[in-house]
Amino acid sequence: MHTASTNICERMGRSQELSDFKHGTVIDCHLCNKSIHDISWLLNIPQSAVSGIITKWKQLGTTATQPQSGRPRKMTERGQCMLKRRVRRSHQLSAESIAKDLQTSCGLQISTTVHTELHGMDFHG
Numbered sequence: 001m002h003t004a005s006t007n008i009c010e011r012m013g014r015s016q017e018l019s020d021f022k023h024g025t026v027i028d029c030h031l032c033n034k035s036i037h038d039i040s041w042l043l044n045i046p047q048s049a050v051s052g053i054i055t056k057w058k059q060l061g062t063t064a065t066q067p068q069s070g071r072p073r074k075m076t077e078r079g080q081c082m083l084k085r086r087v088r089r090s091h092q093l094s095a096e097s098i099a100k101d102l103q104t105s106c107g108l109q110i111s112t113t114v115h116t117e118l119h120g121m122d123f124h125g
Contacts, residue, residue, distance in 0.1 A: 018045065018053075023063035026053045074113050083117055 022043060029039045036054070040047040057063050075083070079102070086098055093101075099114040 017065065018049065020063070023053055026050055027057050027063060030054050030057075075117055080117060080121075083114065084121065087118065087121075 022045065025043060026039055026045075029042065034042070036047050036050045039050045043050075053063055060066075082105070083098065083102065086093070086101065095114050095118055098118075102114065
């Protein structure tokens with residue numbers, strides 16, 4: 001039985017992508033005249049996800065994941081963790097020296113990215 005206290009994060013993480021099988025199952029249920037609420041309950045996914053899948057299928061005729069708009073991030077979460085560790089180890093390093101250090105370890109040109117990331121992490125000066 002579906003309980004109201006179920007945390008949505010326990011059911012499906014924000015960045016988790018649904019499988020093609022689940023997309024197809026949502027459309028099949030929709031074609032069998034199931035409500036969005038019923039489909040959500042049956043498949044244990046949020047109603048907003050069910051609604052989005054159905055809307056995309058009606059508009060585009062497909063449920064395949066479309067390319068994302070915008071430029072991809074240069075620094076991954078792993079890179080951000082590395083950056084935090086390096087800054088915490090020695091507070092006296094400049095952004096340029098940290099960027100060079102990360103460039104040799106990661107192989108990316110990230111000098112302005114390091115400066116931006118440090119600013120976002122509230123490391124100033």
